[in-house]
Amino acid sequence: MTSSRKNRLELVGVKKTFEDTFAVSDVSLVLGENEFVSIIGPSGCGKSTLFNMISGLILEDEGEIRIDGAPVKERKGLVSYMYQKDLLLSWLKIIDNVALPLRVKGVSKKAARDEVAGLFETFGLEGFEHKYPHQLSGGMRQRAAMMRTYVYSKDIMLLDEPFGGLDALTKAKMQDWLLGVNSALEASILFITHDIEEAIYLSDRIYLMSDRPSTIKEEIVVDLPRPRNRDMMVSETFTQLKKKLLHSF
Amino acid sequence: MTSSRKNRLELVGVKKTFEDTFAVSDVSLVLGENEFVSIIGPSGCGKSTLFNMISGLILEDEGEIRIDGAPVKERKGLVSYMYQKDLLLSWLKIIDNVALPLRVKGVSKKAARDEVAGLFETFGLEGFEHKYPHQLSGGMRQRAAMMRTYVYSKDIMLLDEPFGGLDALTKAKMQDWLLGVNSALEASILFITHDIEEAIYLSDRIYLMSDRPSTIKEEIVVDLPRPRNRDMMVSETFTQLKKKLLHSF
């Protein structure tokens, strides 16, 4: 743990088994206030499972999950969570999918639509507000899901491979947008990705997970100053970190 | 076009509009015999739409799609196609999902299972043969879909972001497996990816698509010898190509 940040989220010795699949074996990690932390690990090691447990969708078998220092049993709705699948509801237009968190809060259809309409340009989805999900490309759906997560943003955010289906340019745009959001909202973000450069560019720290049954294999602190910019990606520190991560894998 | 390969697949002036979305405007491309060609382009530009037209699921508005030199109207079943979505059938176990192309051909359940069982190790899915799709992680589902596509391999293959959800190590393994398959099967492969390094490492040529309404903006020939190996990724040619591609984007 760097510095003297307050811990927003803590996992202590968390374990999870599905029937005969021993998925997560003893994971402990922390996410500090206004911190950006990435998780990297092999496919199927249990990253999404960790998120499901943090958000309260499934119960840990053992261990403890603490929010703001205290173990919270009923965690649903305390964090905002962007799933690995886009999970857009097929019966709602994109704009209504994005506005859904507001509608759930009780905002009227019109007000909710008005509130989210401005986001579509930022996400490169202008003109697709009134399409249904099946009329969008994979990457567009992913961005729509990201928008929806942002609309529901709590100050702890869990993002599961949010930019996995995007091209380099769109991805870069989204990353920079996210960095801006992070400092503006003062959110604490836990981020799953398979893209090592992305992890370094965005994070304060990176957890490296082992294969199933998974543990935290290594914790890497990213010593790049904030605010970040793309020029840092050719800096010595960046290249070193990248090598280290590739090696540790 | 390099060399004197025969053209397996040709697109000439293909166009496609969905209602008010002008998706593909005039795309022409070729895929030669036993060639590996990648398509790179911004999210939502129409890459998957191209694949849907080639495989005959949707009809082009204008232009022509030729297989082995002749325009073919009824193209269903002529190519093997791995969709961007994994599309595993929720009512079949993973092994039966993978064996599905054999079952459709009329192979018995037992024989089909026997035939595909050996693949599970290669794809890192051993032990998950008898799970249902919802019990797998995102990356595992993607690999299962890849297996299924391989089981149905025709000599023209369309792969839509097959390794998008995989970590660096697994992805590398899958890429090398695919290179091996390609030379063994003498297949012609059209490959969509957002990963520039992946495109260079695997391809003979790369098409760069523009944003919607999309055209082919550039065609890049990859002058790396075959068989490929990972050391080539630090070669001068590779780095140059990568720069060029990042720049053209």
Added chain:
Amino acid sequence: MMKKSANTGKWPAAVFLAALTALWELSVKAGWVDAFTLPAPTSVLKALITELPGLRSHIWITLQEAGVGFLAAIGFSIALALLMDFVPLVKKGLYPILVLSQTVPIIVLAPLFGMWFGFGMTPKIVIVMLVCFFPIIVSLLDGLEAADPDELHLIEGMGAGQFQQFRWVKFPGALVNLFSGIRIAATYSIMGAVIGEWLGGTGGLGVYMLRVRHSFALDKMFAAILIVVVLSIAVFKAIDLLQKILMPWSADREN
């Protein structure tokens, strides 16, 4: 997509029906069947035309009973499904009773209905409801249960309570099933009213049928059946239309 070949309009049904009707007419006219066991379509049509003025009031009564009962059944089913979905205990307690309510032949209950609800429109409406609500609620509950757990988690994660989950995920996802149920029920609605009238009443198509049957006027009886059929099919078609309007995303899907 591309599958527009099926779009051949309504003529196959029409042709098939016309052929059937012609065969029927022929059989009666040729004397293969006796006119007192099956009247010829032309006699039925003639009876329909001469009787229609007198039938108007009967039709109106039946339509009212069927309409009120059917709408009540839809409302009741949705409300009950909501309740059953919210409170699993209610579902467990009530589901067997619902099934039970359908296994008792209505005609057996007829005398009891008379005792409980009197002899006006009420018992007929109750019978229509009883016949109609069951397919609706069974289909709807099955649809609600088939909701995607991931989608439910998603919205739960947004702090949605039970009602919000129902409103945004379960109910829209179960609309296909709901409409299956409603379509089945629609078909039964007019018939339910007729059965109700059959069991005692002063007007309506059921009463009319009983009377003409009593005097062996099979042609008039079939004319009344024809009206029941036409009315029922009209309701059925209205449901189809409603589904297209209420489920734009799936209509859209066809493109």
Added chain:
Amino acid sequence: MMKKSANTGKWPAAVFLAALTALWELSVKAGWVDAFTLPAPTSVLKALITELPGLRSHIWITLQEAGVGFLAAIGFSIALALLMDFVPLVKKGLYPILVLSQTVPIIVLAPLFGMWFGFGMTPKIVIVMLVCFFPIIVSLLDGLEAADPDELHLIEGMGAGQFQQFRWVKFPGALVNLFSGIRIAATYSIMGAVIGEWLGGTGGLGVYMLRVRHSFALDKMFAAILIVVVLSIAVFKAIDLLQKILMPWSADREN
């Protein structure tokens, strides 16, 4: 997941039913309703016990009719749905006729059925089929139509013909709907046989009910209703079990 709270077993239904029955007994015993309009549960039970030996042969007849008719309806519906799904022309031609067949009240047709089919088992089986096949085929067709176009494309791309598409994608995807329909039909099966027996015959629960009603033996009549209810619920339960066995992936989903 986590939602095990609903798993409270069968007691809510039992408790609810017991409460209802107790109230009923009380109302009769306290004289709020007359015993000849509604017999007390205890009298019904007594009647059931004394009548059961004599009822055996009636039950057996009814069960045979209902069983044969119900199974025939399932087979017929699946075969017809397959045909209608394959040949859109058949669907267009036949669907309206199926709807039509349901809108005609069976009781109205009763005398005609007697005239056409006589008094053997055949007309009863025909009636059970007629009552049962409709919910099954409507639900099944709706389910088949709701198939995911992407999944259909996938398997078409593997060279699957119409039958293979049906076998691997449409039918498994429509199983929830099929079971909704079968569950509704199961509920109607015994009742259908009873109604059929009313139309004329020499045995079966329907014949029995009419006879005891004529003798003002309401307790025996209710005993017979009780048997109908129990039989129907048994069929209903069997369907539930079958669904669990045939759809392991969705049972699994609950974990």
Added chain:
Amino acid sequence: GCQQTAPEEAGDGAQGPSAEPEKVTVVLDWVPNTNHTGLYVAQDLGFYEEAGLDVEIIQPAEGGSASLIAAGQGEFGISYQEEITYARTAAEPLPVKAIAAIIQHNTSGFASPVEKGIVTPKDFEGKKYGGWGSPAEVAVLSGLMAKEGADFTKLEMVDLGALDFFAATQNHVDFTWIYYGWDGIAAEVNEVPINFILLQDFEENLDFYTPVIIAKEDTLSARPELVEKFLAATSKGYEYAMENPEEAVKSLLKAAPEVDEKIAVASQIYLADQYQADASQWGIMDLQIWSNYAGWMFENGLIESELDAEGAFTNDFLPKK
């Protein structure tokens, strides 16, 4: 005229056991009851078998057997005069005829619990009648009341559907139309005192035959021996029932054990005197009764054409006495 001689001797074994018994289906008018006892006696005591007949008795849907018999679903049916009148005057007339009257006089009428004080049609004024909503009921009630100088408009009529007399008069109505031979007897057995108004006591045209045995015209012309054999054996059955009501009812209860024994026995004793009553022979019918009732129906607009009363029934197949 009926001069066939051969069938006359057929009864006593002339046919021999070698001949296959002839299959005969009898369709009742409703559930088995004491009106049908003669049939069950003939079946149970072997009268039919002796006549070379294998008889099956069918319980049909409510509403009679005329159309079933016309359609050939059975050789003989139980019906009633009103139904045959309607059937033969329909636009597509049904080819059925009455061949025997089971009960000589109409035993139906209006019943009410004694405390309602309804003893003549005059008392119907201001009361509530529960029926099934047929035009015939209106005609009968208005006719009877008119004769007694009562105001028909002061009678309220409601439709009871399937509600029985006891349930109906308990809460809903003041009087209903019943068959004395069953519902009336049931009231006696249950010790519910009632007032009963016999129709023909106030309007002689309403003394009609109910129930009657019917057959299709084809059967009568093509298989007269069968009809005679059947009626001969059936007569024997009813004659036995007249003499030994308490024995006869056992045959009914054996075939239909669901029937209430107490009511059945009492009803049987009552009917023993009613089957033949004042007639010369069981089953015989009088043209006067057929034409009276049909005339009354026509006058009241219940049938659209006049009935040829002579064609509606025949006594020709009854055993010669």
